[in-house]
Amino acid sequence: MATLDFYQAGRSRVHGWNPVTKLSLSLTLVVTAFALPVLWWPVALLVLVLLPAVLASGVQRRFLATMSRFLLPVILLLFVIQGLFYPGGGQVLLTLGPLSVHADGLLFAARTALRLVVLTGSFLFLLLTTHPGDLMTALVARGLPPKISYVVSATLQIIPAFRQRAQGILQAQRARGLRTDTGLVSRVRALVPLISPLILGALSEVDERSIAMEARAFGSTARRTSYTVIPDSTAQRLARWLMLLAALTAIALTTTGVVS
Amino acid sequence: MITVDKLGYTYPETARPVLREIDLNVPSGQFLGVVGPSGAGKTTLAQALAGYIPHVLGGEVTGRVEIGGLHVVDTPLPDLVTRVGMVSQNPFNQISGAKFTVAEELAFGLENLGVPRQDMLIAVREVLRRLRIEHLAERSPYELSGGQQQLVALGAMLVMNPDVLVLDEPTSQLDPAGSRLVFEALGELRSRDITVVLIEHKIERLAEFADRVVVLVDGELRMDGPPGTVLAAPELVEWGIGHTRFTTAAVRAGGRWPSGAALPVTLDQALAGFGGAR
Ligand SMILES: Nc1ncnc2c1ncn2[C@@H]1O[C@H](COP(=O)(O)OP(=O)(O)O)[C@@H](O)[C@H]1O
Ligand SMILES: [Mg+2]
Numbered sequence: 456m457a458t459l460d461f462y463q464a465g466r467s468r469v470h471g472w473n474p475v476t477k478l479s480l481s482l483t484l485v486v487t488a489f490a491l492p493v494l495w496w497p498v499a500l501l502v503l504v505l506l507p508a509v510l511a512s513g514v515q516r517r518f519l520a521t522m523s524r525f526l527l528p529v530i531l532l533l534f535v536i537q538g539l540f541y542p543g544g545g546q547v548l549l550t551l552g553p554l555s556v557h558a559d560g561l562l563f564a565a566r567t568a569l570r571l572v573v574l575t576g577s578f579l580f581l582l583l584t585t586h587p588g589d590l591m592t593a594l595v596a597r598g599l600p601p602k603i604s605y606v607v608s609a610t611l612q613i614i615p616a617f618r619q620r621a622q623g624i625l626q627a628q629r630a631r632g633l634r635t636d637t638g639l640v641s642r643v644r645a646l647v648p649l650i651s652p653l654i655l656g657a658l659s660e661v662d663e664r665s666i667a668m669e670a671r672a673f674g675s676t677a678r679r680t681s682y683t684v685i686p687d688s689t690a691q692r693l694a695r696w697l698m699l700l701a702a703l704t705a706i707a708l709t710t711t712g713v714v715s
Numbered sequence: 716m717i718t719v720d721k722l723g724y725t726y727p728e729t730a731r732p733v734l735r736e737i738d739l740n741v742p743s744g745q746f747l748g749v750v751g752p753s754g755a756g757k758t759t760l761a762q763a764l765a766g767y768i769p770h771v772l773g774g775e776v777t778g779r780v781e782i783g784g785l786h787v788v789d790t791p792l793p794d795l796v797t798r799v800g801m802v803s804q805n806p807f808n809q810i811s812g813a814k815f816t817v818a819e820e821l822a823f824g825l826e827n828l829g830v831p832r833q834d835m836l837i838a839v840r841e842v843l844r845r846l847r848i849e850h851l852a853e854r855s856p857y858e859l860s861g862g863q864q865q866l867v868a869l870g871a872m873l874v875m876n877p878d879v880l881v882l883d884e885p886t887s888q889l890d891p892a893g894s895r896l897v898f899e900a901l902g903e904l905r906s907r908d909i910t911v912v913l914i915e916h917k918i919e920r921l922a923e924f925a926d927r928v929v930v931l932v933d934g935e936l937r938m939d940g941p942p943g944t945v946l947a948a949p950e951l952v953e954w955g956i957g958h959t960r961f962t963t964a965a966v967r968a969g970g971r972w973p974s975g976a977a978l979p980v981t982l983d984q985a986l987a988g989f990g991g992a993r
Contacts, residue, residue: 588815601813609812616807616857663808666767670801670824671811671871675793677829682822682839684832 459611461521461582469512474585474593476691480508481577483698487705488573491714494562497569505576514583518576526575530568537564587611593685601679605668717741717764717879717910721778724756724763733759735934737778741912743878746905748925748942749914752955756934757914758803761883764912765801766792783878796824799879800872804887806864809871810856817859818843818852821870828875842870846900862886862893866900879910887916898924919959922946922980930956947978961985 464470469477484504488497509518541560549556581590591604668674708714719739725732733756741747751757762768769776770792780787782799803809814820818839825835843849846866851859856867865885872880882901886894898920904911905924915921921928921942928945930938932954938945945951947962958966961979965972965988972978972988979985 586815588819605811605813608815612815612855612857613812662772663803663805664812666762666771666803667809667811668813669767669771669792670765670796672793672796672824672827672875673811673813674791675827675829677793677827679826680829680832680835682819682826682832682835 459614460587461517461579462586463514463517463583464586465513465584467512467584469508469584471686472584473685473687473691474581474590475597475687476695477581477585478590478594479695479698480504481581483702484577485574486702488570490702490705490709492566492709493714494566494569497573500573501569501576505573505580509576509580509583512580512584514580517583518579521579522572522576526572529571530564533568533571534561534564537561537567589683589685592681592683595679596681596685601673605673716743716781716783717912718781719764719779720781722760722763722780723777724759724768725775726759727773727775733934734763737936739929739936739939741879741910743910744908746911746913746924746926748918748921748928749912749931750916750918750921750928750946750951750956751931755931757931758883760931761801761803761881761912761914763787764879764881765799766790766795767801770795793828796877797828797875798877799881800875800877801881801883802865802869802872802885803883804885806861806868806888809868810864811871815855816853817848817856817867820856820867821874824871824875838874838876842874845873845903846870860893861889862896865889865893865897869897869900877909879912880904881912881914883914884916885913916956918946918956919961919981922959930954943977943980943984946980965989 484500488500509515537560538556539554539560541557541563545557545559547555548558548561588608591599591608595601595604717739719737722734722737722739723732724734737760749757749760759768762772763776763780764782764787766782766787768774769788776788782795785795785798787795787799811820811823814823821839821842822835825838830838843852846869848863848866848870851863851867856864859867869880869882869885885901886897889897894917901911901913901924913921913924925942928938928940928942929936930945930948930951937954938948938950946959951958959980961982961984964985965978968989976988977984979988
């Protein structure tokens, strides 16, 4: 079954880290990258932290493929727009007819692009190496409302299941002679008999699904326990405190103007 | 133990009661079969026993439903789920979506009730073993066949150790292999100290499992008795419920079925009757 999450199973040390440690790492990378107005800082984070972590977990192929698919178009656009239309101006590097490329614009584009790479890369790293169920279990153990955890988990699982069902209905209708392969009009027409069973099914299922939750005492006010225990360690707890400290330091350095 | 006393029920925003004056006592450990034509109110009755009526679905209840001495209408649902569990027709909709493995899915209700982890581990392992689905423990509930999902739905109820289990046509959306899985599990339940209410249109299965059968027609209980008597009653055809193949064969056989012998509802009874006639 096709899934909506990014998780790539593996046996690396990084896979075994507590999800909260990885989430803290991602947040720290993002916060410091955005807080510190130093161009080389995101580069250092990428080279010294993120890439080694990605390599250590063995998810580099998916990481690079996903990053380039999401980010390359955005970064390209960023450079074109900021290079040509940056309001500040600054030194003109190149003139193309009525358009000119400004150094300040390129610098701004580079800074933004690096921060975007850190932002996307950090969270992609988290999602690639952390099973969504473990992430939710770990977060609920730290006070995330179970309803939020439920919405995330159910969305990740029920949407692919629905997609599968839609394919089933489509196949059944093809088997009964419905043409779905030629022309836009016939494709749109094919959607109508597909959508009605899907929507009607989904609506009548809302009651049943809320019953399924109630039948499992989801509305209980008891203090919840957890079947799954997510491993943690003193070293990781210490690391999380240090990361928090680093993020706060970065914010302090910037707001007090020590770094500018 | 189930005590139903003059139960009536009307769905919200409708006028006509769907259940009327239902009286039903089911002693502990009994395996009760329920049959009735489509639209008779079987699912509604099941939901009233499990407390989803009125706690989730609303509507107006008259009369009384008690499960092991607890008033269903007055008891909040989280307190009822350890007394009565229900398995419904659609396996997919009974998977919570909250959990990513079968073992966690089974434990979900216990987590919500705040059961200590050590007890959960034992209870989940026991249910996996009883339903013979140990090999599925780490699989995603969404990757399973319908029959396997239905076993997980059953297990999610059994793990809370209810006194009463209500099953509403649990195999009606399954293929023959899936149905067989579920009926095997029900056979296992028969030998347990649990009260079972099985709503089933495959009445040959009821003839095999049930200690007693009641017939629900148009919101009323019309018949109540041992399966051999109730399932062979001529009214069942008139009510659109039909007979087992064995009953039909004996009726069609006319004089070849021994006169005075009760009509058969199981294969063994049919063989005995026809064998004696030969
Ligand atoms: N949610 C609902 N709201 C209003 N009427 C309902 C609802 N569900 C079922 N009914 C009606 O109640 C009657 C009994 O339905 P049901 O209990 O599902 O019958 P059965 O399970 O025996 O087929 C039917 O006439 C049906 O249309
Ligand atoms: Mg029904």
